[in-house]
């Protein structure tokens with residue numbers, strides 16, 4: 001598969017009154033054509049900042065890209081002007097945001113909001129764009145599309161609004177769709193519907209997706225590969241199977257352990273002790289060490305490099321060093337790992353592999 | 356929508372009826388009479404005058420006559436200028452006041468919105484500080500100081516515009532500028548604050564993510580949403596501007612309504628005072644209605660129910 005996007009050693013800081021917030025500290029990953037990459041991690045780990053920077057949507061002048069490259073189809077987006085980015089935004093890369101209650105303009109008819117991108121990027125007139133907008137609404141499962149075009153966001157429910165946002169993002173057949181926690185603000189049944197919709201959309205359009213979430217259950221359902229982020233870095237990246245069956249980083253273990261499963265009662269739920277570090281002064285060494293019961297002495301001094309587990313699987317933990325003591329994931333996590341492979345409950349496998 | 360407006364118009368007349376009644380009775384309770392300034396009149400002479408204007412009739416009779424006349428569009432005869440109907444006084448006087456007020460309101464608001472938007476777009480930059488300074492000066496310098504300054508620079512020194520009096524359009528320029536400073540500064544302050552907030556909101560990021568120009572982001576998505584709170588302050592401002600500014604009308608010697616109102620109060624000219632009170636009340640209620648309708652236009656969320664059908 002050829003690479004659509006390659007991010008290399010990307011670092012982003014915010015200049016604030018209290019100092020430099022190092023939100024992203026050297027992140028590298030890539031996304032192949034037609035692939036879905038999930039980025040998971042607790043809130044504040046830098047997921048949104050990373051993905052917003054891909055579209056250069058971070059507020060200026062507060063945010064600064066300190067170093068790194070964002071290669072989209074081989075072209076570096078870091079040095080593009082705003083004018084050049086406008087040609088890419090909404091056309092090649094588009095984005096679905098977390099909260100559908102706030103991500104639509106309350107004073108503009110949704111038809112106009114959808115048509116804007118079409119008019120800009122596809123040189124359509126308003127009369128050409130209108131039927132296309134109706135078609136998009138139908139595609140995302142909104143009935144009475146022609147009538148709905150003339151309505152305002154407050155006339156839609158949360159789930160319906162997120163469908164509108166998705167329709168907007170799909171308008172120009174983007175090559176890369178970034179979904180930043182698109183289901184977090186929705187209730188569970190609606191979440192499932194939106195996920196189904198996104199899977200359908202990908203099947204139809206073949207676009208690549210970066211799917212951000214802090215919910216691992218969603219990941220198993222939708223992603224081909226998973227990147228786990230902590231304190232502005234990717235600490236583990238691999239295929240969905242590798243992350244679920246063979247996780248290596250204690251932080252990934254923590255995330256897996258704190259994920260509710262179908263047969264579980266709450267007593268089995270682990271939680272990661274402590275809270276993420278202050279990115280004004282990121283700790284020396286491994287940023288996760290203070291919360292990590294498996295931490296080694298070296299973790300407090302030297303940052304672990306990415307160790308290779310397989311061709312597709314890497315993790316940044318000293319536990320993978322040849323001199324490190326051999327440790328096993330906590331029993332609770334192992335039980336889950338086994339559970340995943342037995343039931344396949346969370347894995348996208350079933351439908352995907354049949355085809 | 357039509358039904359809603361009809362309903363509002365009905366309430367408007369109820370309100371006007373109440374205001375007319377209250378101002379009638381309050382006026383009757385005031386000490387003094389239109390003749391109290393004229394102590395040269397003998398008691399009999401006073402009696403004749405009171406009789407002539409119907410002021411000796413029992414109160415209910417006067418009240419009913421008064422209401423009946425209002426319905427006919429007759430606001431009575433001024434005590435001050437004998438034989439001049441109040442409607443005539445208002446007609447003569449309202450033109451200049453309304454014209455100045457309207458010009459000041461429209462130009463001031465538009466300039467203020469532009470200033471506020473520039474300030475928000477160049478947040479914390481030079482243009483922001485300059486326009487904020489302008490807005491602060493505009494709200495803090497009293498209008499008479501500003502009016503005097505305008506007269507001195509543009510009329511006396513440069514001779515571009517007449518110093519005062521009422522003639523063609525060129526006579527309106529300086530008083531309009533003097534009057535519009537306040538609405539301009541107020542609008543600029545409001546829009547700046549609101550625009551900053553709006554530009555930080557999620558749907559603006561969504562708009563940017565569509566790849567539309569920054570100009571479209573600010574004007575098509577930002578402006579309309581920032582206008583909503585401005586309407587609230589423009590309403591009361593419109594009332595005070597349209598009903599004439601005493602200070603500005605005095606300084607520029609403009610035969611407006613503000614000046615007349617004060618004069619009438621000085622001499623207990625009941626019909627004129629009541630006529631003008633009614634006029635101002637009418638304008639007030641009308642503007643409140645216009646503001647409510649404007650809200651609906653700008654913010655679909657509060658569009659009056661039934662409007663969609």
Ligand SMILES: Nc1ncnc2c1ncn2[C@@H]1O[C@H](COP(=O)(O)OP(=O)(O)O)[C@@H](O)[C@H]1O
Pocket residue numbers: 014016021022023041042043044045046047048049050059062279
């Ligand atoms: N505009 C901003 N100014 C300062 N700091 C910011 C800004 N936006 C994000 N950050 C910081 O960047 C870090 C990463 O945030 P974010 O990417 O939103 O996390 P998440 O993984 O929850 O999406 C956080 O520490 C946050 O405080």
Ligand SMILES: [Mg+2]
Pocket residue numbers: 044047048049180
């Ligand atoms: Mg986020």
